[in-house]
Every structure is written in C-alpha cells, then in structure tokens.
Amino acid sequence: MRGERQGSGDSKGGWGERAAAVVDGSLPPAPLPRELMLEVFQHARECYPEECCGLLIGPEESATPCRFVRCTNVQSQRRSKGESELDARHAFWIDEQELLHALRTAEEGGEALRVVYHSHIDTPAYLSHTDLQSALGPDGLPLWPGVEHLVISVQEDGVQGGVLFGWDPETESFVGRRVQEAG
Ligand SMILES: [Zn+2]
Numbered sequence: 001m002r003g004e005r006q007g008s009g010d011s012k013g014g015w016g017e018r019a020a021a022v023v024d025g026s027l028p029p030a031p032l033p034r035e036l037m038l039e040v041f042q043h044a045r046e047c048y049p050e051e052c053c054g055l056l057i058g059p060e061e062s063a064t065p066c067r068f069v070r071c072t073n074v075q076s077q078r079r080s081k082g083e084s085e086l087d088a089r090h091a092f093w094i095d096e097q098e099l100l101h102a103l104r105t106a107e108e109g110g111e112a113l114r115v116v117y118h119s120h121i122d123t124p125a126y127l128s129h130t131d132l133q134s135a136l137g138p139d140g141l142p143l144w145p146g147v148e149h150l151v152i153s154v155q156e157d158g159v160q161g162g163v164l165f166g167w168d169p170e171t172e173s174f175v176g177r178r179v180q181e182a183g
Pocket of ligand 1: 118120126127128131151
C-alpha cells in the first residue's frame with residue numbers, strides 16, 4: 001500500500017496540482033472517537049518530518065473504528081532499494097508484514113479495517129494522485145470497499161487538522177470531510 005506525492009515543495013505549481021481530492025467544506029464534519037483522533041495526531045507529530053501511517057480497526061457490525069494500529073513507514077527503505085524516488089518525508093508505504101499481521105488479527109477478532117491514515121508534511125490534508133492510485137484497484141473502484149482514508153496535515157508547530165476521504169459511489173470519487181472529535 002502506498003501514497004506518494006509527486007514533486008516537492010511548491011516548485012511545481014503548488015499542492016493544488018498534486019491534489020486528487022480535497023476537503024468539501026459544505027459537508028458536515030466526520031465524527032471520530034476522541035481517543036483515536038488524539039492518538040493519530042500524536043503519531044503524526046512524533047513522525048514529523050516524516051509521514052506517519054497506520055490503521056483504524058472496528059468491529060464487523062459497526063462502521064465506527066475503536067482501536068488504532070501504528071504502522072512503520074518503509075518508504076525510505078524503498079527509496080534505498082531503488083523502488084521509488086520518494087522518501088518518507090514525501091510518501092508512505094506501510095510495512096507489508098505489519099499490514100498483513102494487523103489484517104489477520106482483525107479478522108480473527110471479528111473486526112474489520114475501517115480507515116487507513118497517513119500524514120502530510122507541511123502541506124494540506126488532500127488526497128494526492130498517488131494516494132488515490134493506491135486506494136483504487138485496476139477497475140477504478142476502491143481496493144477495499146468501505147475503507148476510508150484519513151490524511152493529517154502536520155507542521156513543525158503541530159497538527160493542522162485531518163480530512164477523512166470516503167468513496168461516493170454516485171460520483172465514483174472520494175469525498176473529503178474534516179474530522180471532528182465525536183461528542
Ligand atoms: Zn498522501
């Protein structure tokens with residue numbers, strides 16, 4: 001699983017060109033359990049200036065995630081091996097063993113993957129074209145139906161916020177809603 005941002009900084013016309021989906025301010029915010037939100041934001045701060053990544057897992061019968069799994073971003077190792085031009089400051093790649101283990105554990109416990117999260121360093125919480133590519137299968141539909149993608153914007157002075165991207169089957173595109181602590 002991967003998500004890579006093309007280019008770096010604002011040298012190629014700004015982040016807008018790299019965004020495949022941005023937050024839709026007209027939509028109501030997406031509620032996320034407070035504890036999970038704090039954990040994910042904390043993870044993003046700890047990994048800065050590299051992108052963090054991880055999973056939110058929830059019970060089969062509920063769409064609301066209830067626990068999180070921190071994963072290792074192995075993007076810099078991929079770059080060392082020549083598999084990508086981007087390092088962990090500009091892209092993420094979840095360690096595949098960790099991913100398999102987390103998915104297996106969830107399945108055994110009657111749980112399901114609900115959200116894949118990662119952070120963006122010093123740039124807004126959009127879904128990049130490569131984030132989008134990695135979220136879709138060859139048929140152009142989500143690789144994991146029902147799984148949402150949470151992008152957290154983090155800067156040196158802290159987290160700027162998060163946007164949760166969910167698939168809209170009508171428009172066949174991801175729609176972004178700002179995340180908010182669930183009451
Ligand atoms: Zn991204």
